[in-house]
Amino acid sequence: MxxxxxxxxxxxxxxxxxxxxxxxxxxxxxxxxxxxxxxxxxxxxxxxxxxxxxxxxxxxxxxxxxxxxxxxxxxxxxxxxxDLVEAGRAKLRENAVKYPVERAKGNARKYDELVP
Ligand SMILES: [Mg+2]
CATH class of the missing domain: 1.10.287.1080 (MazG-like)
Incomplete structure (x- = not known):
């Protein structure tokens, strides 16, 4: 990059x-x-x-x-x-919190519509 x-x-x-x-x-x-x-x-x-x-x-x-x-x-x-690379990394970290694998895997719903 x-x-x-x-x-x-x-x-x-x-x-x-x-x-x-x-x-x-x-x-x-x-x-x-x-x-x-x-x-x-x-x-x-x-x-x-x-x-x-x-x-x-x-x-x-x-x-x-x-x-x-x-x-x-x-x-x-x-x-x-x-720093675009750092911004991308930070956003991925944020998304990982919003979309935990156990709740989001195979699911296209937005984070606020995921089943807790
Ligand atoms: Mg063009």
């Missing part, structure tokens, strides 16, 4: 783009790229999506959209001074 972060920031800095990277516009960019990801699934059934994912070209295009999201996310974390 560190290598990727360094590469993303180097790419940005070589182009002097940090001046454009404010938190609002980066957050908007993440959402726009997430919408581009969704376009691949729009109007398709789960079975159609499964068939789509067998084709390498489709997988490559999905990967591109996922990478766009990742790059903007890394950029946002840098601009707001947040």
């Amino acid at each position: 560190d290598d990727l972060v360094r590469a993303v920031l180097a790419f940005r800095d070589e182009r002097d783009w940090k001046q454009f990277h404010n938190p609002k516009d980066l957050a908007i960019s993440i959402t726009l790229e997430a919408a581009e990801l969704l376009e691949h699934f729009q109007w398709k059934t789960a079975a159609e999506v499964e068939s789509l994912l067998v084709i390498e070209e489709n997988r490559r295009r999905l990967g591109e959209e996922m990478a766009d999201i990742l790059i903007f996310l890394v950029s946002l974390a840098d601009v707001v001074g947040l």
Whole structure:
């Protein structure tokens, strides 16, 4: 992850783009790229999506959209001074408390709807 972060920031800095990277516009960019990801699934059934994912070209295009999201996310974390890996670890710890394995395993319910 560190290598990727360094590469993303180097790419940005070589182009002097940090001046454009404010938190609002980066957050908007993440959402726009997430919408581009969704376009691949729009109007398709789960079975159609499964068939789509067998084709390498489709997988490559999905990967591109996922990478766009990742790059903007890394950029946002840098601009707001947040350690994204640590934030991810902290969130997983929080989720582990909300969703204990014994109550959440095989269950898609939200934490406040899990049977105690
Ligand atoms: Mg894109």
